[in-house]
Amino acid sequence: MCGIAGIFHAETPKPVDPRRIERMCDAMAHRGPDGAGVWTEQGVGLGHRRLSIIDLEGSPQPMLSADGRAVIAFNGEIYNFRELRRELEGQGAKFRTSGDTEVILTAWQRWGVDCLDKLHGMFAFALYDLDKRQLLLARDRFGVKPLFMTRLADGGLAFSSELKGLLAHPQMRRRVNPQAVDAYLTWGYVPDSHSILSGVEKLQAGHFLLLEQGRPVPAQRRWWDISFADRTKGSEADLSAELVHLMREAVQSRMISDVPLGAFLSGGVDSSSVVALMSEASSEPVRTCSIGFDVAELDETDYASQIAEKFKTNHESRTVASDDFGAIDQISAMFDEPFADASALPTWRVCQLAREKVTVALSGDGADEAFAGYRRQVFHHNEERVRSLLPAGLRQSLFGTLGRFWPKADWAPRPLRAKATLLALAESGEEGYARGLSVAGFDQREALYDPGFVRNLSGFRAEDELVSLMRSAPARSGLDRAQYADLTFWLPGDILTKVDRTSMAVSLEAREPLLDHRLVEFASRLPEGMRVKGTTGKHLLKKCMERYLPDEILYRPKQGFVTPIAQWLRGPLSGEARMIASSSTLSGLGWFKPNAIKRLCDDHISGRSDNSRILWQLLMLDRSLKHLNVSG
CATH class of the missing domain: 3.40.50.620 (HUPs)
Structure with a gap:
């Protein structure tokens, strides 16, 4: 397991300063305390921080292929590398090391981009082919390992395992992406379709980017997707x-x-x-x-x-x-x-x-x-049965009306907290699932936003992304989606x-x-x-x-890691909660209405309602933006 970083000049190859790559990697030293390396060529530079797991001494990175025509910086593990090695050796390949890194290099030289289908594991890597002058950036099927990217002022593309690697580059801009803020407040994290900083993107799970010198940076391409379209038969x-x-x-x-x-x-x-x-x-x-x-x-x-x-x-x-x-x-x-x-x-x-x-x-x-295994999936599966029995118009009228007037009742036993379920049943399955998954609903977010921030969103609504994703999913049922x-x-x-x-x-x-x-x-x-x-x-x-x-x-009830943030924000962190409304970071950016945040705090601390999740989100947003030292 490691950290990688690099710079690639696609349209106009320029020299890459190895010291910049070193600084980017050093910002992620925690990902790889066992070793470091940098490789540069005209127009490209790769860096690596190593946590030694397999072939402890024999696979330093960035690694050149045996013929010196390809080089890789790799973060992750390929679990079937021994089987792939035997297959490649059967085709005449020779290996100098006993680890998985050289296997990826050789697989690329043998199969090109199709090598990704053969890799079983978790990975994000940058592989440069000196003959083709191509850089392949690839991420594993589920996105276990991350990769951030940004276009630099000099036209280069910088990439890194963590955002802090990009932030170590002197040309990195630190301007907040308003849509990412709305997505964060909706879900409690910034989804991979966004980054908190404008101009930064994440290589998506199951995607690759193939760049070539002399050509513009292309769009990401999907190399793997999960499908729910088929059914297995059997006892x-x-x-x-x-x-x-x-x-x-x-x-x-x-x-x-x-x-x-x-x-x-x-x-x-x-x-x-x-x-x-x-x-x-x-x-x-x-x-x-x-x-x-x-x-x-x-x-x-x-x-x-x-x-x-x-x-x-x-x-x-x-x-x-x-x-x-x-x-x-x-x-x-x-x-x-x-x-x-x-x-x-x-x-x-x-x-x-x-x-x-x-x-x-x-x-x-x-x-x-x-x-x-999530309760929300089981609830959604059963709600879909109700949706299939009642016309949309009747559901919207019946459940929508009940949901609007049903009290939120955070204090009540779970069976009596039916507001969210009623509102979800009034909507389509996709909209209802988005509502159930969200931390802060659209109405709650809109009540917090300053009108100027709403204009910056340009009609963006975070839930729409999830709704669209579910509707286009390769799936047969609501549970599948x-x-x-x-x-x-x-x-x-x-x-x-x-x-x-x-x-x-x-x-x-x-x-x-x-x-x-x-x-x-x-x-x-x-x-x-x-x-x-x-x-x-x-x-x-x-x-x-x-x-x-x-x-x-x-068969016991699912619990998971639970953190008592509601009690914290009413007790030892109540002062922190009250400070959110007057935060110099949040108020200085002018995104939120301070009085609306103050009401959330007062209602939570007094026990009138449980606003712990949205308050925790605002607290973590405030702390993160201070660390990032951003502007609006």
């Missing part, structure tokens, strides 16, 4: 057996490492399944780690301990105080862009714990998106961003076996009844793991 027993086989292969391929390896263990279905299959494949006890909380209703360590005992793992657990909010500044600096998923705090803590013992940790991320949105929009923007930044901040490589693309493709073809059964998601996944895990683990 539950047969499909369950096939799923276990795929999971075994995915886990075992991600256990290849020349450094200590372990796993995150929360005690939930996904991480417990990974640990079970790791234990089955290992002759030594698996190293596991978990984070607990000093508030009983937030703590899952008993479940984690139960799994650790069952599989005799070498387990480490640590308790984090529920008032662990002192790391807010570190978190905002870690992410560069504003990021309001409060579970980033405990995720960072568990990464710190893991790094004390291992350099690589397997996680259970991706299963909820692939197998319909919801999962497609989660896999292509939510997963790379929120979950994978969170894990990448928090793990890389402590120089830890996190691997996601349940995001093996063959496993996800299998899941996308499952009949809906194999994914959702009644009010329970991940049906087949849980069924196939019954031979490994107790029902207490498989």
Whole structure:
């Protein structure tokens, strides 16, 4: 796992100063503390920071091919590199190293862009072909590894694993993108279709960019997509057996490492399944780690301990105080862009714990998106049945009216908090899902915005992107479209961003076996009844793991990392909440109405309503913009 950076002059090749590449890489030293390298040629420069995982001494980067005609800076892991190496050797290729980096170089020289289809793993890389004068920038199927890009004032294209790498370049502009602000307040993160800074874009998951000297910079091209258009036939027993086989292969391929390896263990279905299959494949006890909380209703360590005992793992657990909010500044600096998923705090803590013992940790991320494990997916699946029974006009009249007048009732038990469900049922399935996924709805955001900021948005509404994505999805049902949105929009923007930044901040490589693309493709073809059964998601996944895990683990309510931000913002962080309205950063940019923010704070602190999520978003936005030192 590493950090990469570079500069490419497409239309007019110019010399690249290697010191600029060095500064860009040094800004990401945490991603690769074990080594650094820079390579430059007329019009192009590549840089690399290395975290050594495989072939510890033999694969320095940037790496030149054996014939000296291609060079690569690579971040990630290719899990099937040994199989690809054997295939290439069978075609006459010779190798000088034993790692995966040289395999990518040779695969490019043999197959060109088609080599991407053969790579199984997580990656973002820059590969320059000296004969063709082409630069290939590529990102893995799900966007596990990031890549930021920007056009420089001198016409060059700069790219980097993190935004802070671009910010180290002296020509980097720091002007905020208004649409990214609206998207951030909608979702709690800046999706991959945007960047918080104008002029910066992210290479999309499953996309590549092929640049050539003497030609303008082209548009990104998709090389892989997930499809829900087909259905697999078979009995539950047969499909369950096939799923276990795929999971075994995915886990075992991600256990290849020349450094200590372990796993995150929360005690939930996904991480417990990974640990079970790791234990089955290992002759030594698996190293596991978990984070607990000093508030009983937030703590899952008993479940984690139960799994650790069952599989005799070498387990480490640590308790984090529920008032662990002192790391807010570190978190905002870690992410560069504003990021309001409060579970980033405990995720960072568990990464710190893991790094004390291992350099690589397997996680259970991706299963909820692939197998319909989120409550919102199950609710959407059942809401779609209601939509199919009632005409749109009747739904809009009946549920829309009820929803508008139904009290928000944050204080009430969950069954009585029906406002969001009623409003969602009045809308199309796509609009309803966007409403359920959003943190702050359009009306709430508009009430906060200054009229001048609304004009800057030029009619942009963040929800429309998700609605359009779902409507064009290769899918057959509402559940398909919801999962497609989660896999292509939510997963790379929120979950994978969170894990990448928090793990890389402590120089830890996190691997996601349940995001093996063959496993996800299998899941996308499952009949809906194999994914959702009644009010329970991940049906087949849980069924196939019954031979490994107790029902207490498989069928207990989903919890996840919970951070008590509502209590924080009414207690020890109430002062911080009140300061948001008068923040020199936010008020200086003139985007928001200070009185509207003040009302949110007053209503939350008094207990009249729960505005914690939008207040947390505003707090993290304020901190991030201070770190970025931006202008409006």
